[in-house]
Amino acid sequence: MSNEPDQSEPIEILRELGLKEYEARSFVALTRIPQGSAKEVSEIADVPRTRVYDAVDQLQSYGLVDVQHSTPQRFRAIPIDEAIALLRREFDERFDSLRESLEAIEPVGEESLESGANVWTTSGEEAITSRAIGFIDSAEEEIVFVLDGDDETELTPKRLLDRLRVATERGVTVYVGALSEGTYKEVQATVPEVEVFESELEWLQPQTEKEDERIGRLLLVDRGRVLLSSLSSGNSVSETAIWSDSVGNGLTIIGRRLLAAGLDREGENLDSAENRAGSHDGTGGTDGESGDEREQ
Amino acid sequence: MSNEPDQSEPIEILRELGLKEYEARSFVALTRIPQGSAKEVSEIADVPRTRVYDAVDQLQSYGLVDVQHSTPQRFRAIPIDEAIALLRREFDERFDSLRESLEAIEPVGEESLESGANVWTTSGEEAITSRAIGFIDSAEEEIVFVLDGDDETELTPKRLLDRLRVATERGVTVYVGALSEGTYKEVQATVPEVEVFESELEWLQPQTEKEDERIGRLLLVDRGRVLLSSLSSGNSVSETAIWSDSVGNGLTIIGRRLLAAGLDREGENLDSAENRAGSHDGTGGTDGESGDEREQ
């Protein structure tokens, strides 16, 4: 028909899960009725009647619908819960296989020769959080973490705060700058042993007249590794980060300076840390911006 | 180049997870090296070099790879574990949304008017197991369950056996016929309170000269609902089942007779059960066929 209360969302998701348009539509239609004939499905799903059969056949092979081989045929979707569970299991299997097969063939090059003086960019909250956690876990002396005041986006998930706590327990000094009261309290509550300062680093968002791009998180570890993410407000807020695990490049220098400036307003131990930092890694940071050397 | 130890499996899976061919190939290639240039990726992944950029851009937007914006650009995949975790979270979200959106629009028709005298067919082990569990849970008096001796396919997962146990605790009489020693013991061990008989129902697979289609499971609940599945041995064994939750149709009658015959060889309580069964359910069966009268 055409009086559907917009069934497009589940259809969209089902497509992402691998179903074809007609399959998705037909399935959603079937979830709305106890059972139905091809014609009914066609009308509710807005799928050409003659193609409902193909679609349902597939769905049946997936185990998502049952078919009554009578004349006319009748179809019914399995209960929603079962369907979800079914799909979930299916994908779980895939994830497992994926891990196995990936780990089975991984090696190809020679050695690792990891860290170089490189700047990488990562996108996506999840991925960035992972990277941040990696940084935090690698900290030996000091962590400085400044984060946006926006409480909406989950830039400091529990698993991240947990890592921060672990770091402090390891003897790492942790400074956290929160740009908002809310974030401040949250961090304070979760990781009490951390030195939280409700920063006045508003200068982190200085030039932004247009609110479509602002800083998300700023992480400096042992004065040698830096991660800086920005939130671009397209339709849905997306986070992009640049990071480096080496010193000597412009990014590190800038980040260092920024943080130092910010922290100076709170504690003094900053200067000393600043000095220490300058001498725990090789490459002579040249200068601004992009004049950084590349791999090893 | 072309000396890959077959990276096709992970590629295939990644495609199922929604990645494009080039994206999948590039990602797999990147998991095999700490980092790489477009050229290297191209060679390992066997992707046109000029298209590596597109692919990696996408991967970056998914958060699966990091990009070094230097010249030449260099790429690196996030650790396998992180990648899996990332994808898993992504799909979990989808499942949740799917459930929500489906439940939000479900209603369309009028009443339910469920059960009719219908025969449905279902395919896929998972889906069939779900249906079987539904049957078992609905049992009030008696369950007869005969299953194939094949120990390879998991036709009796734990969650199913658990339900059987629950049924017995509910007061339902459960008979289980196992066509193999292994299955017999397994069931016996898991659900001791059940009456297991190592059936000689070989006649269940009588006409099969060609081994490409055999009976999987046979379930009869309260002598009113029947489920019968067959295993077709194509490339991968696939299970298809027909079932009905009503009496009075041929399927039920046949199933009843089959089971009765089989059980008779073991215990006598069968007859009594058979008799009892005749008086607890509704539809007026038409004719003879089997000479057993039905319900009231």
Next chain:
DNA sequence: GCGATAGTTGACCCGAATCGTCACAAAACG
């Protein structure tokens, strides 16, 4: 500096997978 080489981007072509429609046989209905 200046040409040579390599990296990067975008455009284009083509084939496969799907969508959308149709014609037609089979079955149901009155």
Next chain:
DNA sequence: CGTTTTGTGACGATTCGGGTCAACTATCGC
């Protein structure tokens, strides 16, 4: 027995993604 509905197969129209190429830019070597 004619009309309507149902089931099956085939067919063109699109769309999407794979595959290739040419042009443009940047880096390197002389």
